[in-house]
């Protein structure tokens with residue numbers, strides 16, 4: 245019997261995701277038409293013997309999360325539960341805190357998945373590798389180029405045995421081009437080193453002069469406290485993949501992840517991809533359209549477009565490389581490129597909403613999304629355009645490389661601005 249844990253973090257973690265995380269917790273943001281973590285749960289449901297999926301985080305459970313859990317349980321016929329941390333406990337603290345729940349029923353092993361990654365989740369291959377050796381920790385690894393590897397956990401392996409010999413979290417100089425994907429398979433023994441870290445932290449806390457003010461007593465950083473500490477001791481192994489993988493830290497990377505998942509739907513969910521039908525809109529490449537969306541027949545959509553529930557697209561709309569969220573309206577002849585249109589927003593006719601993609605360099609097979617910062621030298625960097633929820637864009641204006649915060653009613657064109 246197997247289980248899976250998805251680390252969903254909490255509210256203050258999604259800062260690079262603003263203004264989109266104002267409306268919905270980041271793990272529920274739709275990527276390729278479904279909530280980000282539904283891709284994780286789908287992958288878990290396909291592993292034979294999967295008994296339960298636990299989401300661990302420090303969000304206050306709200307209606308959106310509750311509805312999502314109910315829908316996921318029904319769809320996958322699998323218990324999916326949320327366990328709330330009393331405070332942010334780091335990537336390992338929640339696993340230790342909820343160890344009894346994880347180990348209930350004596351699972352042979354459990355997957356641990358970061359919520360903010362997009363992947364084809366080669367869980368069955370990881371399970372096969374685990375069953376051959378039964379080491380406590382198995383990490384999924386992929387490659388990144390030298391510069392970008394510094395943004396991730398870096399792994400030095402023994403190429404014959406795949407043992408992790410050395411692990412450094414976000415090093416300041418180059419260590420290895422093998423990076424940690426944030427997808428793991430742990431055996432129950434993996435909780436012992438977590439207990440050791442927990443007890444050590446408690447002892448350190450008692451030695452402090454004012455223990456009450458010491459913030460992170462229950463906090464465990466899986467990467468630094470466990471992987472770095474145990475590397476080279478025959479306990480941690482890496483399983484390498486060359487399948488799709490990307491982090492989802494910002495709105496720009498959500499758009500890129502959407503493209504990866506839509507491409508994968510060709511194999512996994514062809515029914516989710518829109519097809520050109522007589523009298524329907526023109527579809528170019530991979531496009532997802534929610535069944536409740538109303539799309540005028542003269543609209544041209546794609547590639548990499550995902551249209552949410554209840555969206556209305558008028559005659560002559562052109563949409564490319566974009567996500568249009570629940571209840572938005574694009575009036576006649578609007579053109580939306582490299583953008584995310586927020587919930588319930590309206591774009592007036594003949595308006596143009598355009599962003600600049602910052603996708604990985606297509607000529608470098610090891611390139612990943614850059615971990616974007618919004619500004620450089622005090623200037624807003626060109627990036628995708630984001631309209632927050634219930635924004636109104638008037639007719640015949642241009643919104644270029646801008647971020648518009650929720651509920652704004654614009655009256656003119658804007659370029660390279662954050663509109664507060």
Ligand SMILES: Nc1nc2c(ncn2[C@@H]2O[C@H](COP(=O)(O)OP(=O)(O)O[C@H]3O[C@H](CO)[C@@H](O)[C@H](O)[C@@H]3O)[C@@H](O)[C@H]2O)c(=O)[nH]1
Pocket residue numbers: 251252253254257300301302329331332333334335338357358359360361395396397398413414423424425426467491
């Ligand atoms: N439950 C819980 N989850 C948390 C907490 N802190 C972070 N998480 C979740 O843990 C995951 C990792 O989050 P970060 O701490 O932001 O780390 P990172 O910068 O994304 O780096 C991690 O992931 C990379 C791959 O995407 C790795 O390369 C890197 O080594 C590391 O594991 C995310 O899914 C986040 O929601 C916490 O206190 N509690």
